Amino acid sequence: MYFPIFALLILSAQETSLADRMCAEGLTHLHAYHMLDELTNKIGGRLSGSPQAARAVTWADTMMRSTGLENVKQIPCMVPHWVRGKQEVAILESRGKRSKLSICALGGSVGTPKGGIDAEIVEVKTLAEASALGERGRGKIVFFNRGFDPTLTSTFRAYGGAVDQRFGGASAAAKSGAVAVLVRSMTLDPDDEPHTGVMEYGAGDHIPAAALGIKSANRLSDAVGADPHAKAHLELSCETLPDEPSANVVGEIVGSEKPDEVIVLGGHLDSWDLGRGAHDDGAGVVQAIEALRLLKSLGLKPKRTIRAIAFMNEENGSRGAKAYAEFVKNGKQKAYAAVESDSGGFMPRAFGVPKEKLDALRKWEDRLQVFGIEHFRAGGGGADIEPLAPLGAALFGLEPENQRYFDYHHSRKDTLDKVNPRELEFGAMAMGMLAWLISEEGLPN
């Protein structure tokens, strides 16, 4: 491309003056990205209960104050404290050859006994298959190898079709007497980086669980196919320590007419430990703060209260989300609406909105198009704001472009360099504009 033939064709004709002013402020300064740089590079990965998560709480508190938000405070909660530990190794042994597999423990997993586990491997594709192994599973390492369905256009849908293996694989395999599980990483990226994420145990035995990088999963599958006695040595030193105190951080612009009707903008401050939690979900936190900063810097005084929340512990417990819902329940304010950003800091494409309000809300689509929001879709929400639905809040979710999200998600690759400063800012602006529209015009019944 050498000449700007499309140049005049692309900009939406729907821009309003407020949108222009927001772009002028947001795209000139790119504050969301500068905040995310601090959060990801000065603090790093921020797993609940870690010293980094504690530093992130202080950081968010300071950042909200320096942004000039009102009523900045911490809403305390106790959080799980799982630690990865130093030892994390898997070695494939087949036909006299030994080779390392690229793994990481899944969040919440128990460690192996000291010295590790050595066992033959059984490959399965489903939880049902693992539960039904019976004696064939006893004393084995069960290997869950059902990948994302690549033919689905939405990577979130592909994730939804595979993540039960990570979440419940250990529990299912334990029913057949397995001693550990290895799970193909939740990604379409064919490299060898393992992707962690939360798992949970059921009533049965707690057996160690680790994710395999895709190349390692493929290699392991080949080995098991060629050699029914292929074994693995697995050693994990992860463990769950006692719960730690932590907190959500909130700050707001108090509404001028209906201060008790609160519109929440939120993302989660905690992240997995492997990467830096840039897309998941530093992006959502800095977008929420930036959305309020933009409104303030444009001199806008909303009728309703608009509140930014950096939620704690979305990744492995949602204790922050529960604590915030309790806080609302015990207070006098009304949870009017909530907008979550927890799908990455990519270019916005849509907002999920309450299904029953979809038609009535379409009048706002034109106001958001300049920020990349092509339309509203039925079904807003997010893990951190779901508990607000029973309290009456209308739930919205920012839906950015999603093709790259699971390439980085929960892995060492979730770092700032994967985030484009402008794309991140567009998300913040879209959230700010949506909050403003909700605040000023109110929601349709």
Next chain:
Amino acid sequence: MYFPIFALLILSAQETSLADRMCAEGLTHLHAYHMLDELTNKIGGRLSGSPQAARAVTWADTMMRSTGLENVKQIPCMVPHWVRGKQEVAILESRGKRSKLSICALGGSVGTPKGGIDAEIVEVKTLAEASALGERGRGKIVFFNRGFDPTLTSTFRAYGGAVDQRFGGASAAAKSGAVAVLVRSMTLDPDDEPHTGVMEYGAGDHIPAAALGIKSANRLSDAVGADPHAKAHLELSCETLPDEPSANVVGEIVGSEKPDEVIVLGGHLDSWDLGRGAHDDGAGVVQAIEALRLLKSLGLKPKRTIRAIAFMNEENGSRGAKAYAEFVKNGKQKAYAAVESDSGGFMPRAFGVPKEKLDALRKWEDRLQVFGIEHFRAGGGGADIEPLAPLGAALFGLEPENQRYFDYHHSRKDTLDKVNPRELEFGAMAMGMLAWLISEEGLPN
């Protein structure tokens, strides 16, 4: 994000069976990406007239044949042969200090005399300012430092507002007797990689022209602001050699009912020399071939002829585009429609379509939504297909997400790792589906 709450909400309800089959084929095999890997990594940058460009012609010919396209052939054209040469250096000298500036020659620039040019620097923001310098410009290096307007939401529009400096800066500065020009790179990425691109001389003196990385441009501006006698030493060994023979490569699926009505899908095979021409525009070439491969692999037999074209020399002359238009003019077939992809291999968002047909074409939007095409916009086209408009072709342009495009454009950074295999494939599928719709249903009058 730990659980797929959006999973069921995202997939469009508009999928048709053909779209599903296309996704199953395209997203499983990701052939566009594998082709692009070969083109960018086995061949590399492919500037017109270079040995790499010649190899790319052979590669495209072979690839189209092995894909099973019909009537594969080369349509010859002579192309400019500009070479960068080995010497490319700029040193800032101010207040007794010397420091290197990050530069690259602009395409088409003359070199400096051997030993280089040493001259004081005058900073300007516009061509008019440069032309009006008069005596203040004589013997100077004119430094064009008007950046992209970051507040524009479309990066193509920002490019359109700045690229005159690169294209015509040397010509404007020569009017005031300048001896060389340095031009702030055409990008919003604040790193220090220089971005090349075509420039042209007018009737006046031919003076050397180079692009500056953004950090270097900022540093130079600071130096010139602080020291009116700041100088630079500039040495470029680039030169223009005699024209070389080259060619467009075409291949097609012959239409079953109206074989003489031709629908072109195209991108350009040449690229700048610094990077690997991944987004610009290897992406467009492999998408065009892949679109036809998809139709074939699904067993579809179009009524009209659908032709993939790898155009030559889009970057600095459009000789291939002109040669193809001549070929059409001298033949008996009708240029029915043309779809260009030359805006990067990012996730599709829209098609530009002929303005007068926009309303009538909207009936197809639903068929394309599954590939990321949210809607049609008035104004399709692209440099390689523009010459087909006077011949009666309806012009369409693929418009992918554009925020990252100019971060890589014409620089060393335009490499395969910046391309997501799925996003690239979505573009190919969208082009294939659009071609199919045009072929089967015909264009509205």
